[in-house]
Amino acid sequence: MKHHSIEQLQALADVQPLSPCLPMTRTERLERWARLLKEQPDRRLGTLPGTEHTQAAERLKMHVPGSPITVAFEDPAFRVAGLGDDSYGEAKRFFGLSDWQLHNIVCHCHLGDSIRGASAARRVRAAIGLWPRIRAFFA
Template identity: 35%
Template structure:
């Protein structure tokens, strides 16, 4: 035990060694590292959490996705944008903890259980003449959560 750690232990009256920081890689050498448990939000809760993440952007413009309806399913699933509603969801720690795997259309469609029509309504540029804002998408998500609590 280092001199600093011994001094800290002596000041607290503890005879135990203080906890030592170890990286995940270091721990993997001595123990089985398990991923965090899933919290198991319902679809409605996931949609509302996404809306809350967008609400925190206070109406800032975000990027609609271009002409989703004209892409074949494989191409559409890999579409992404750094400033899209999906990228906002991806940055939310709760949604990541629930299992959102990335910021592509495919990740969002699977995780939020969205039909092709719902995905198109939420994210495609043809529904947002002019500027898409985070608040606009958040309102659509809340409406969807209320009226379509399960996948249609």
């Protein structure tokens, strides 16, 4: 193995320090989440049972390993940006979703025991709303 000083390595390669993540807008976060889900279109993701019937305090703590929220939490950029875990409440806060929107993405009553990554991606993208998607299309 050959050893080089930092100065020698900088002369050989374009070494850049890691820059902090730029803050993402709500739409950018949701688009990134949808993209992560779409990258694994056939991955079976767990759903959360009865989000609409659970008391608010308990709903915020809900968690299922391997859910669409887990896919978001697996992303290092989201963790650096402040996504603390893969619970329902943390996803609601981080992505700026209403209970109804998150219910449509992860609840068992609409989806059964699991959802494919591609289907979850469509549901996340729908939560963005039509107007922001139209603006992004023409930007």
